[in-house]
Amino acid sequence: MPLQMKLTAVTLDCSDPEALAAFYRQATGLEPHPASNRDFAALARRGGVVIGFQRVDDYQPPRWPAQSVPQQVHLDFEVDDLDEAETLLLRLGAAKPEDQPGGGRWRVFTDPAGHPFCLTVRGAG
Template sequence: MPLQMKLSAITLDCPDPLALAAFYQQATGLEPHPESNADFAGLHREGEVFIGFQRVDGYRAPRWPAQTVPQQLHMCFEVERHLDEAEALLLELGAGRPDHQPHGAKARVLTDPVGHPFCIVARAD
């Protein structure tokens, strides 16, 4: 019988944990963890995955889709809005949009302000 583990947290390396947490807070609406600081920041909400951000000296941004600096992690987020609208809002918050978009109209690949790739997909009704 499998162990049946439940994912409870994801932590991303970055040069400035508080700044990256602010980006994801605006994008997701998750709440800042009260003990967030310059070395480790977190976002949480009851029943959802905790997202952590840890300071790494000499941080090197992933180069997606190239693997010269591998992506190491790729998160996907369901969005309730039309993909074009969600993408525009995330770009305003500081996300980037790589030229390489392998999913056609069903998903968009974006990068957070420090280069981590993530996808947005329309929530299926």
């Protein structure tokens, strides 16, 4: 029988945990986790997965889609409206790379620390 494990957290390396947590808080509505401090910040929803952000000295952001610095981690989010979500995310500080391999099915963005993430339309998959 395989080991039964429950995913409880995903943690992203970055140079400024508080700033990256603020970006994802505004984008997702998740609440600050009480364990947050200068070197580690986290967001959570009761009973949900925690997204953590940890300070790394000399952090090098991923270079998506190039692999000179690999993406290290990749997050996917569902939204009701891709255009509306894109407008909000760009206003919050996300970037939208030119290379968009998903066609109309999904869109790739990078957060302010350079981590790539994708948006898909809720229920389309």
